[in-house]
Amino acid sequence: MPADDLPLWRPAAADVATAQLTRFREGLIARGLVPAEVHDAHALQRWSVEHLAEFWAAVWQAADVMADGPGPAHAPWRAVLEQGDVMQPPHTGPQGRIGPQWFTGTRLNFAEQLLRRRDDGVALVAWNEQGAQRRITYAELAAQVAQCAAALRALGVGPGDRVAGWMPNLPETVVVMLAAAAIGATWSSCSPDFGTKGVLDRFGQIAPTVLVAADGYRYAGKDIDCLPRLREIAAAIPSLAAVWVVPYRHAAPSLDTVPGAVLFPDVLAAHGHEHTPRFARLPFDHPLYILYSSGTTGLPKCMVHGAGGTLLQHWKELALHTDLRAGDVLFYFTTCGWMMWNWLVSGLALGATVVLYDGAPLAPDPTILWRMAAAERVTVFGTSAKYLAMCEKEGVVPRECADLRALKAVLSTGSPLASHSYDYVARAVGSGVRLSSISGGTDIVSCFALGDPTGPVHRGELQMRGLGMAVEVFDEQGVAVRGVPGELVCTKPFPSMPVAFWNDPDGALYRTAYFEQIPGVWRHGDWAEITPHDGLVIHGRSDATLNPGGVRIGTAEIYRQVEQIPAVVESLVVEQTIGEGDSRVVLFVRLREGHDLTETLQQEIRHRIREHASPHHVPRVIVAVGDLPRTISGKITELAVREVIHGRPVKNVDALANPAALALFRDLPALQLPGASPSPRRPVANPAVTP
Incomplete structure (x- = not known):
């Protein structure tokens, strides 16, 4: 072998x-x-x-x-x-509900399932950059949910109404979500690093009745005041009946600048006599969550997820694919604007302790999350591929700075996990720890491929396709293939398909999103490959694949090689059109401090790609930049850069966490074509990023 x-x-x-x-x-x-x-x-x-x-x-x-x-x-x-x-x-069509319908006739409540444990076992642990903050037992959590649900009912909130959270990753966020679910309202959340327009692009579409927000938060040692933006957001959503403010930056923040707002502790205190939640049992596909697409190509799509499908998928993934159980301690580094937050909170359904972290993953130092894992005896540690790569770059050796003997599994998602990151976890975290790369999306509030606690882990591979998920890889003729890259698809229905898109009564937006290219088959948009071990490799997004000389290449294949070079912090690769039917691969690199893009470094990059990928993968042009644009959930966006280097406008810059970075890619001399005049200086849909 x-x-x-x-x-x-x-x-x-x-x-x-x-x-x-x-x-x-x-x-x-x-x-x-x-x-x-x-x-x-x-x-x-x-x-x-x-x-x-x-x-x-x-x-x-x-x-x-x-x-x-x-x-x-x-x-x-x-x-x-x-x-x-x-x-x-x-x-919903003229004859009623059309499409797959699961568990018809049954009535359940999502929050009831997550709150079935009512003892003094710890349900939630809250950490931030200053360390451990609070612990909440299952009994205390149930009482707070009962009080919050009573407050919602007092406002007239009921089944089908929306409750929105513009919140850090705090216990209060979990409390309000569970309270909304308990009465049959629909929860939707954004993290506080979303700007005013980004929040309104989302919440403005769904017309929430209640908005809960924190007075501020802390990130990488910097305090951020949310109240000025909260005033703007609340004033722009006419459907709001109440604005609740969670004291986080200050114990008693002044709400003078947010008319009508009340402090969340006062909301709970007004219903302090409530201790036992009451649950409204509703149909299986009753709307539980509204999640959003990244919105980089226009207004975010509002995906409505049902209570029953979310519950069954999350239970299956946590219990069977992760082997989570009562007594385990589950952590995932996420914000409330990413579906992994919803997935993390579902750990309560297994009776586990859920650890919430609010802050920067590498602040106040790169070991903070690993030291937290040791202090809380975390058994399942979830993070992103980018975080693991950055820890390796920073020389972090978790097993030397933290006692991780309780740790059973490390989970990674957000982008494809490179083979060297598998080796890093085995070497630096522990060879006895199972590393499971998992992949799915906001679209399904769950995963298409996950771990297998009973089988081997092969470097670079996701262990298996999800149970009950008819995942295949199709070639350009729509034929299922193995051993070669193609489109990741799902050929049969599954319970966590969105029950609808918001304001899409005939399903037209839904069909366009997933079923337009291959009728009757869910096309997810990932470029993937089924391996001889029956595992899965994700090569990148289908719409970001490169096609130089007619050979289709996944961007992750290049990233896996480039980011192993010590001088490179991270990279981004796109295809540039250079003539009729002709294109070239352009690689942008962000370098470590003190390094320059010398000819020697360029040769090292090209040599590594040629030797470990193929000559087709080698970039024709390499450019050093100071920053790479990324979505608010932290994913690098190749599509926005591709638009900028071709002189085309980026449709929704507000979906980016750092839109000013786009200016770094405009009118680059290295990308000017022979005999071509500089491209016209078009705005990129936001004057803040125009140089």
């Missing part, structure tokens, strides 16, 4: 035997639902997509969902999946 094909990690036999995934599979075999030859997770995955109704009913029963319905207590529904397993976008 080639050295590169050797597993990086294998589970111990005892861990395989006790894994929840193993017990779930063995339970299905014992009930006669699954043949005995379904002996591992990959075989179970194949069975699950061939028997969707049976699989998802088994997940429901394993999760012990509390619900009412027309069937018996263990199966309170008319049908698990109506209208068969044909993939199509759900929407």
